[in-house]
Amino acid sequence: MHSTNRGHWTKIGIRALRDVTVFIGAYLLANYVRFAELWHIEDFIAPILAGAAALSSSVYILGLYSVESQRRSSFLIHGILFTFAFLIAFLIITLVGYMSFDLRIGRGFMALGCVFSYPVLLGGHWLIYHKHRIAPERIAFVAESPEELAEYELLRSHCPPGVQLVGRIGIDDDPEGQEDFLGRLRNARKLIRQHKLDRIVFLEKRAEDEKARHEFRRLRYLGLACNSLISVCEKHLNYVPLHLVTMGWLLQSESTSRSFYFSKLKRFFDVTTSIILLLVLAPVMLVGMAIVRIFSPEGPVFFRQERVGRFGKRFQIYKLRSMRLDAEKGGAVWSTISKDPRVFPGGAFLRRYRIDEIPQLLNVLRGEMSFVGPRPERPEFVTKLSRVLPHYQERHMLQPGLTGWAQVCYPYGASINDSKCKLEYDLYYLKHAGVLFDSLILLDTVRVVLGGGLKTANQNRYSTGVDFDLEASSEAEPVADVPEMTTSEGSTIGGLAQA
Known part of the structure; x- marks a missing residue:
């Protein structure tokens, strides 16, 4: 009697498919109205499909499909963002048309397509936005x-x-x-x-x-x-309240085998994508290195730190340094994205737009981490968090990543309660991880990076509201460490986290 509901990616996929279908159908109707037949539709289908893909991708990146968790204060803001996504689709259709004269959609055809599609699509999003009140x-x-x-x-x-x-x-x-x-x-x-x-x-x-x-x-x-x-x-x-999680749920949450995805497909994606991004983002990393050297010339440009990866395996992550050299002279402390006195001028910019994490692509290439997965923590924090948060070690069952479901749904954590909230997202990801869900998380990451990070957390969380005392937990008996393991190929799998 466990979950029979659709996962996050299925719900999003249905909403995106609905938009794509309406968009393509509207342009096919516009073609028929304009020419009294489906005229040269084989030439026009390429820009129409490109526009539909651009529309659905832009709408998702803007968080308009995840309306339950990304709810705006009013539908007016939602509508403005959707209009922006629609304009992006219009621009893509135009650009594809300029690639070849035969692909170019005429002004009358284009105008009819917009007239037929925009009101229907906007009305559909109005229903999505108000669905929780119309049909709960x-x-x-x-x-x-x-x-x-x-x-x-x-x-x-x-x-x-x-x-x-x-x-x-x-x-x-x-x-x-x-x-x-x-x-x-x-x-x-x-x-x-x-x-x-x-x-x-x-x-x-x-x-x-x-x-x-x-x-x-x-x-x-x-x-x-x-x-x-x-x-x-x-x-x-789209998360699981920690106080409701039982061992039975953890053992029965895996309904299908995903060994091929985790051992082969995901690793292939990590290697190819990390190589491409290292080449593409090299100029950005050079700018980041210059910022470090200008604002903090007394220390090294790069920064290494030990993290806990999959099955408890420890490894060193690589980052651009964003803090002063004496940032942790008193020991390990929680990190925040803003108003952190340990961050030197310019370092906050590197952290806000995740430029400091570009060197971690080397960890991905080496097989120590993945693009998508739970955020790995420092050993000092893992020991303490495992004492006070039940099922915390479950997040080490999967390979950690540069980004993850918790990172795109919840802002930087600076307390034990923040770690609890992120663990709830991590447990949800452990159950639903897969190709489509990982792809959606990567699109979510684009929104978070372009927006300069998440600003606030959802205050109305379904939670028991228990306050955890991290300092008091240090006197408790430690939780046994997760045994270190390696892959069948003999390479260690680990992870990284943001300092």
């Missing part, structure tokens, strides 16, 4: 024990966007005078029809109850949606 998913939560009742109250106060909590369902109790109590689980089919429920939700521990498990299975075989709360959070939050 109506759920009922099975809650009877003190733990479940506490979770029910948390769900009422921090209900994910796109979800409407209708009420509570009990197992044996039948309290009087509680308007939010819908009835007993044994009457679930009647309650679903009466309250128009889309899904019944429960904690995974409730599935261990024989009586409840029998009812859940019966509902599932009747075709009625019945899932654990953590799967609903996956679907609507």
